Amino acid sequence: MIQNEFGIKCFPDTTTCWHYDDKIRQYYLARSAGFPMAKSWIFWNLEDALDWIEDATFPVVFKLKGGAGSTNVVLIKNKQEAINVTRRMFSIKGISFGKIPHNNNLNYLRDFLKLYALRRFIAEYRGRLGPKGRLPYWQTHRDYVLFQKFFCDNQYDQRVTIIGKRAFSFLRYTRPNDFRASGSGLIEYDIEKNHTSCINIAFEISKKMNFQSMAYDFVFDENTKPHIVEISYTFIDYAVRNCPGYFDDTLNWHEGHYWPQFSVIDMLFPDLDIKQPPDSVMG
Numbered sequence: 001m002i003q004n005e006f007g008i009k010c011f012p013d014t015t016t017c018w019h020y021d022d023k024i025r026q027y028y029l030a031r032s033a034g035f036p037m038a039k040s041w042i043f044w045n046l047e048d049a050l051d052w053i054e055d056a057t058f059p060v061v062f063k064l065k066g067g068a069g070s071t072n073v074v075l076i077k078n079k080q081e082a083i084n085v086t087r088r089m090f091s092i093k094g095i096s097f098g099k100i101p102h103n104n105n106l107n108y109l110r111d112f113l114k115l116y117a118l119r120r121f122i123a124e125y126r127g128r129l130g131p132k133g134r135l136p137y138w139q140t141h142r143d144y145v146l147f148q149k150f151f152c153d154n155q156y157d158q159r160v161t162i163i164g165k166r167a168f169s170f171l172r173y174t175r176p177n178d179f180r181a182s183g184s185g186l187i188e189y190d191i192e193k194n195h196t197s198c199i200n201i202a203f204e205i206s207k208k209m210n211f212q213s214m215a216y217d218f219v220f221d222e223n224t225k226p227h228i229v230e231i232s233y234t235f236i237d238y239a240v241r242n243c244p245g246y247f248d249d250t251l252n253w254h255e256g257h258y259w260p261q262f263s264v265i266d267m268l269f270p271d272l273d274i275k276q277p278p279d280s281v282m283g
């Protein structure tokens with residue numbers, strides 16, 4: 001509103017953030033501009049979804065449109081599992097954040113073993129509702145379903161972060177014996193191991209779409225062709241700070257550690273020619 005009504009430069013601006021944490025918006029936006037989004041099947045009513053499931057080939061990935069750290073992403077192995085999550089999404093109850101009712105959910109065993117449901121019930125009974133109360137989930141998802149082609153055999157995904165004319169890139173290995181990388185914490189900073197094609201694509205999208213700051217998650221198909229599963233203007237700062245350097249938009253490499261906050265200010269006010277404070281100041 002500040003940006004539109006008062007014409008004051010903002011970060012993030014609307015172009016950069018209106019699709020934040022919504023993989024359906026991201027999919028349609030980037031695909032309509034011709035960029036390689038991971039093939040997805042999105043339905044807004046039960047009948048269409050069940051029709052598609054009837055002839056679908058499994059496994060497929062099922063996700064909520066929001067989430068981070070892979071907590072809302074599961075692998076659906078067969079038709080029955082697909083029907084189960086779909087019926088839940090089109091039920092009154094829907095599916096809460098981090099609570100996909102499927103044994104491939106990363107939290108499934110933890111929630112079960114730690115008796116989360118019972119503990120929340122007791123907390124509510126004792127009047128201790130707080131963030132750990134019985135219904136701590138502020139987002140319930142329902143009335144849509146999002147399936148995605150499963151890119152098997154990925155040992156890592158590639159996260160490219162574009163801020164203005166800088167590209168930071170690293171790989172994230174999947175959890176052991178799992179297909180999910182996001183949130184694993186297993187980051188590979190060796191720039192030689194990164195795919196330049198992803199960096200090019202990310203630069204191209206940010207330029208064409210006028211994104212101020214954008215992190216792109218790439219997975220790879222059987223021909224090592226990259227496909228985007230998520231874009232996000234915000235991210236964990238130290239993961240980018242730990243990169244050994246960045247590529248500029250002509251793909252020249254610049255050695256050094258840069259805080260993304262510095263790159264954001266530098267991108268917003270290029271004429272100021274600001275310098276990043278030394279590590280002793282940044283703490």
Ligand SMILES: Nc1ncnc2c1ncn2[C@@H]1O[C@H](COP(=O)(O)OP(=O)(O)O)[C@@H](O)[C@H]1O
Nearest residue numbers: 067068069070148149150151180181182229230
């Ligand atoms: N369609 C897919 N095929 C294979 N792996 C995927 C697919 N989608 C996501 N992943 C893996 O799961 C992780 C989490 O997916 P993502 O959609 O980025 O959700 P989050 O918002 O939790 O990061 C990714 O880092 C990637 O390793």
Ligand SMILES: [Mg+2]
Nearest residue numbers: 069182217230
């Ligand atoms: Mg991700």
